[in-house]
Amino acid sequence: MTDERLAREFDEHRAVLVGAAYRVVGSVSDAEDVVQxxxxxxxxxExxxxxxxRAYLIRITTRLALNRLRQQKARRExxxxxxxxxxIVPLTTDDPAAAVELADSVSMAMLVVLETLSPxxxxxxxxxxxxDLPYDEIAETLGRSEAAVRQLAHRAREHVHARQPRHQVDRARHTELTVQFMEAAGTGDFAQVVALLAPDAVLISDGGGKKTAALRPIHGPEKIARWLFGVMSSNPGFEVLPAALNGEIAFVAYFGDEPDTVAFIQTSGDLITELYLIRNPDKLTTVPARHALD
Structure with missing residues (x-):
């Protein structure tokens, strides 16, 4: 097989492979390195x-991503x-079936749940x-028995299911609640922000030591609202705009043309249960610049 044909065949699956690696490592740059x-x-x-x-490449990529995830342990600690x-920005592919796979299981809420699983x-x-790979192929990929892989799959499914919202809402309602919350926050409507948050709501912010962020999760509507308005009052130059990230609507706070914060919202019923704020600039390198949204 010629090098040109090899490259063309690989590139047909590149977007799916990046998506597979990203789901395992949670990092765009690491996922791209894994695919390379x-x-x-x-x-x-041979x-x-x-x-x-396609299945062969997914298996190779996932095994390499698993190795990369293990290497990240010290850095995470x-x-x-x-x-x-x-x-992550939407990955593009001409294959409709692959497009569905790319959009599935990459929401920020799902990735946060995946972070709680063992590698x-x-x-x-x-x-x-x-x-949907067969258990015997997964076993071969991971170097485990088929029985062990079935047990791993069962534990992972149970864990993910337990962390899912009690009352799922459709994409349109999720977007509506997200927009309502961001508008209330943007206009300084403290009471409305609190009203949209579930009693057990939690805010998690990631500054990586490079931007202001809470060092521990913040629990409860009023505490969350006070923290949010405190951050916003100390950064009055924010311009907040919606963007398509991780297969959902997120909001990006810009200073000038550069992204400063990305906010994701998880909902259950008619209330917001979780907010994820990513502020570490090292994690915002693939987020579109302000002018790209015009």
Whole structure:
């Protein structure tokens, strides 16, 4: 097989592979590095023995992403404050089925849940629940028995299910609540912000020690509102705009042309249960600049 054909075949699946790696590592830059490493592996295999190119590449990529996730352990332990995944812009592909896969399981809320799984559970969940790979292929990929992989998949599903909102809302209602909340925050309507938050709402902010952020999660509507308005009053030059990130509507606070904060909101019923604020500039490098939203 020529190098040109190899590259073309790999590029057909690149967006799906980035999505697979991102779900495992939660970092866009690490996911792209993993996919580049997968390309090197792909260029060196006996391609005539590969029956399903797409499944084979997903398996290679996920295994490499699992290795990268394990390597991140020390970096995560030294991180200042809570660690949140990086926002990701919509990945594009000409394959409609792949487009569905790319949009599935990349919401910030889902990624936060995946962060609570063990590395093996996380990789198993991605391979089984997102890409529907057979248990025997997952077992071969992870170097575990099929029985062990089935147990990993069961634990991961149970854990993810337990962390899902009690009352799911459709995408339109979620967007509506998100817009209402951001408008209330933008106009300084403290009472409306509190009213939109569930009694057990939590705010998690990630500044990485480089931007103002709470070092621990903030619980309760009034505490969350006070913290939010405190941050906004100390940064009066914000311009807040909606953006499509992680398969949902997020809000980006800009200083001039550069993103300063990305906010994601999780809802249950008619109330907001979780807010995720990403402020670490190292995690905002792929977020569109202000002019790109015009």
């Amino acid at each position: 490493e997968a390309w090197i592996r792909w260029a060196g295999v 391609h005539e023995e590969v029956r399903d190119v 030294q991180y200042v404050g809570p660690w949140l995944p990086e926002p 093996l559970e996380r990789a198993t969940f991605v391979l089984r629940e997102v890409f």
